[in-house]
Amino acid sequence: xxxxxxxxxxxxxxxxxxxxxxxxxxxxxxxxxxxxxxxxxxxxxxxxxxxxxxxxxxxxxxxxxxxxxxxxxxxxxxxxxxxxxxxxxxxxxxxxxxxxxxxxxxxxxxxxxxxxxxxxxxxxxxxxxxxxxxxxxxxxxxxxxxxxxxxxxxxxxxxxxxxxxxxxxxxxxxxxxxxxxxxxxxxxxxxxxxxxxxxxxxxxxxxxxxxxxxxxxxxxxxxxx
Numbered sequence: 001x002x003x004x005x006x007x008x009x010x011x012x013x014x015x016x017x018x019x020x021x022x023x024x025x026x027x028x029x030x031x032x033x034x035x036x037x038x039x040x041x042x043x044x045x046x047x048x049x050x051x052x053x054x055x056x057x058x059x060x061x062x063x064x065x066x067x068x069x070x071x072x073x074x075x076x077x078x079x080x081x082x083x084x085x086x087x088x089x090x091x092x093x094x095x096x097x098x099x100x101x102x103x104x105x106x107x108x109x110x111x112x113x114x115x116x117x118x119x120x121x122x123x124x125x126x127x128x129x130x131x132x133x134x135x136x137x138x139x140x141x142x143x144x145x146x147x148x149x150x151x152x153x154x155x156x157x158x159x160x161x162x163x164x165x166x167x168x169x170x171x172x173x174x175x176x177x178x179x180x181x182x183x184x185x186x187x188x189x190x191x192x193x194x195x196x197x198x199x200x201x202x203x204x205x206x207x208x209x210x211x212x213x214x215x216x217x218x219x220x221x222x223x224x225x
Contacts, residue, residue: 001052002052002053002091002222003052003053003089003090003091003092004043004052004053004054004091004218005055005057005083005090005092005093006055006056006057006058006094006096007058007076007094007095007096008058008059008096008141008143009058009060009062009063009096009097009099009143010059010061011058011099011143011202012057012058012096013032013056013059014037014040014207015033015060016030016032016201017194017195017200018195018198018203019031033204033207037207037208039202039207039208039210039214040054040056040211041054042208042211043211043214043215043218046211046215047218047219052218057083059073059079061074061100062075062079062100063075063076063101063106063116064076064117064119064120065119065120066100066116068100070105074100076097076120077119077120080123081123084124088130090130092136092139092218092222093124093137093138093139095120095121095124095139095140095141096143098143098170098174099146099167099200101113101117102163102167103159103163104158104159104163105158108162108166109166110169110173113166113169113173114173114174114176114177118177121138121140121181121183124138125138137222138181138183138184139183140174140178140183140185141186141187141188141214142171142188144167144189144194145164145170145171146159146163146164146167146199147164147193147199148164148199149196149199152199153198153199153200154198155199159200171187171190174187175187184217184221186217188210188213190213191209191210191213192206192210193206
C-alpha cells in the first residue's frame with residue numbers, strides 16, 4: 001500500500017469559506033467541511049483504499065517557515081518532522097503551502113516566498129529524518145491564488161493587493177524550485193480556484209476538482225517507478 005502524507009494549511013484541513021456568515025447565524029455550524037467534501041478524503045476515494053492510504057495533515061494558518069506571533073503553533077518547518085515521525089513510513093509527501101506566507105504581517109515579496117519554501121524542501125529532502133534514510137517521492141503543489149475580490153472578504157487586511165499578485169506568481173516560482181530539487185509539481189490554480197465567498201478557501205466543487213487533478217498526477221508518479 002502506498003502511503004501519501006498531505007501537508008498543508010486550511011485548504012488541506014478543509015476550512016469552509018462560508019463559515020463566517022454561517023457561524024454568525026448558527027454557532028453550532030462547523031468551520032470545517034466534512035469528509036465527504038475535503039479534497040484529501042475525495043482523493044482517497046478516487047485512488048481506492050486497497051492500494052493507497054491518504055493521510056491528512058492540514059492546519060489552518062500554517063506557514064512554510066515563518067513564526068507567526070498570533071499563531072505560534074503554525075510554523076510548518078517546526079512541525080513537519082514530528083508529522084513525518086508520526087506517519088512513517090511515507091511513500092509520497094504532498095506539500096501545499098504558501099498562502100499564509102503572503103499575509104501582510106510578513107511584508108512578503110516573491111523572493112522571500114520562494115526562499116521560504118526552499119528552506120522547507122531542504123528539511124524534507126534530508127535522508128536522515130526518514131525511516132531507513134529513504135526519502136519518499138515529493139509532490140510540491142502551488143496553492144490556488146487569492147481572488148481579486150479580496151477587498152470584500154473577511155480576510156481583507158490580513159491580505160491585500162500585493163498578496164493577490166504574489167499568489168499568482170507562486171505557481172511559476174514553485175515549478176522552478178521543484179525542477180531544481182527534483183520534485184514533482186502541480187499548480188492547483190490550473191484546476192481549481194478560491195471561493196468568491198472569502199477569496200481564500202476552496203468551496204465544495206473546487207475540493208473535488210483539486211482531488212481529481214491530484215489523483216491523475218499521483219497515479220502518473222507511481223507509474224514511473
